Amino acid sequence: MTGETLAAQTGASAALWRTRLSGHRVRVGALTLVSAVAYAVLGLVKLATFRATTFDMVIVDQAVRNYAAFRPPYIPVRGEFSDRGMNYVQLADHFSPIYALLSPFYWIHDGPETLIVAQAVLFAAAIPFLWRYTRRVLGVAPAYLVSLAYALSWPVAQAVAFDVHEAMFVPLLTAIMIERYHAGRTMPAFLAMLGLLLVKEDMGLMVAGVGLCLIVMGERGRGVLCVMLGAGGVLLARGLVTSVFGGDAKDYWAYGHLGDDLPGAILGIIRDPLAALLLPFSEEAKVDTLLLLAWPTLMLCLLSPLSLAAVPHVLERMLSDRSQWWQADFQYSAFTVIILFCAGVDGLARLLRRLKRSDAERRSSAGESEANECRSGRDHEHASLRLAWSAAACAVALTLVPRFSLDQLYHPAFYTEPKAAAAAEAASKVPSGVTVEAVNSVGPNLTSRTTVLLWTAKSHGAPWVVADTARWEFPFGSADEQLAAVGQLQADGYTKVFERDGYVVLRRD
Structure with missing residues (x-):
């Protein structure tokens, strides 16, 4: 083989590898x-x-x-x-x-x-x-x-x-x-x-x-x-x-x-x-x-x-x-x-190496032709095991999808929330640049334009409050506790400026 032929083959192999990569x-x-x-x-x-x-x-x-x-x-x-x-x-x-x-x-x-x-x-x-x-x-x-x-x-x-x-x-x-x-x-x-x-x-x-x-x-x-x-x-x-x-x-x-x-x-x-x-x-x-x-x-x-x-x-x-x-x-x-x-x-690679060592020990006591035939069959079997395990791992992941959160992506109901419109309207009542005590689920939608504190039963004296008296929200024990806390703030001088679907917006006068 001439040097030019070898160089050509090497270049072709490198090009093929780059294409595959x-x-x-x-x-x-x-x-x-x-x-x-x-x-x-x-x-x-x-x-x-x-x-x-x-x-x-x-x-x-x-x-x-x-x-x-x-x-x-x-x-x-x-x-x-x-x-x-x-x-x-x-x-x-x-x-x-x-x-x-x-x-x-x-x-x-x-x-x-x-x-x-x-x-x-x-x-x-x-x-x-x-x-x-x-x-x-x-x-x-x-x-x-x-x-x-x-x-x-x-x-x-x-x-x-x-x-x-x-x-x-x-x-x-x-x-x-x-x-x-x-x-x-x-x-x-x-x-x-x-x-x-x-x-x-x-x-x-x-x-x-x-x-x-x-x-x-x-x-x-x-x-x-x-x-x-x-x-x-x-x-x-x-x-x-x-x-x-x-x-x-x-x-x-x-x-x-x-x-x-x-x-x-x-x-x-x-x-x-x-x-x-x-x-x-x-x-x-x-x-x-x-x-x-x-x-x-x-x-x-x-x-x-x-x-x-x-x-x-x-x-x-x-x-x-x-x-x-x-x-x-x-x-x-x-x-x-x-x-x-x-x-x-x-772990799979280690298991296959262990099997390979066992095969090598068996081949050492066999004839050369038999050992070569056994080696070829075992290599094919190990390749199949690698593919089978990885396919099984992928299958396990697929079977667990319906049990966990990625399952929501292909359910239309995930993309709607009955109270979202009311929550958005309640959030819109809070002006930008203020400090607001917001219920756990509303705070993320206010944080880019206000200083958000978590709405709890203990008032922090913020000028604005957003509550959700229709359902339990951390850290309250029940929706009734939120309702009682809203009543206390009103007694302390806060004014209700919005109420819909359980969302209540209060402003301190």
């Missing part, structure tokens, strides 16, 4: 775009129909708006609710400085719609990295199926359907961390891991979990470093940073049944380790959530040490005394969804 980019990009649009529609429709909530949409909106104006991230809605004043900062509530990255987008559009779209894009942006990791481990077809399974997954569905939260950053960061490390690019992986520490005060637990994973995989030096970094991050954020900004580390202490603080909880676990071991399985809701976390990978995530990265965060939820943390209904499972999908991919 370009085709994959288009298809993966299309899947990412469609996913982002679906997630955004889910959130935007809920906002437009007054089904978003002040806690937590307005909290995040106020923080990001202040970042965008180069002010501290004040969240008066949370500060007044906790009796800590209008200048209470978001970093005292949760250590999430990463929200500052969203502030430039408020220069384009100042409102919660920006947060919803940003969250949708961030959740979808994990897909290309998951695709690259799965393609490298299992092949092209499984990569598409696993990526689709993530796009349809119930943890993502629940997260994008319930306002906006710091969880939006975690799938992308963990996908970058795992994929880049697997590709041998340790610096981007390490930077993504550091980024997790800026998401929330407990993300150090996940970093420590990554360290445990590395130790089990034989990388003890890096593993120990990550464990120390993660543990130090948690202790620093909870024990120092929160209090420096005016918060209280006990605000989110949910382990009073184990002890009054971290040392007390550790002692409680040591005194009765069996009870602590059974605690994650002590409620039906906990067991359901644990099964739902592992089932999308057909339990194969349990075969991979990657799952160790998710264990500390999952235990943080299951050991707590707050039932909402155990549930599958909110955003909490989105913190670990990418880790578990990657662990499922790795």
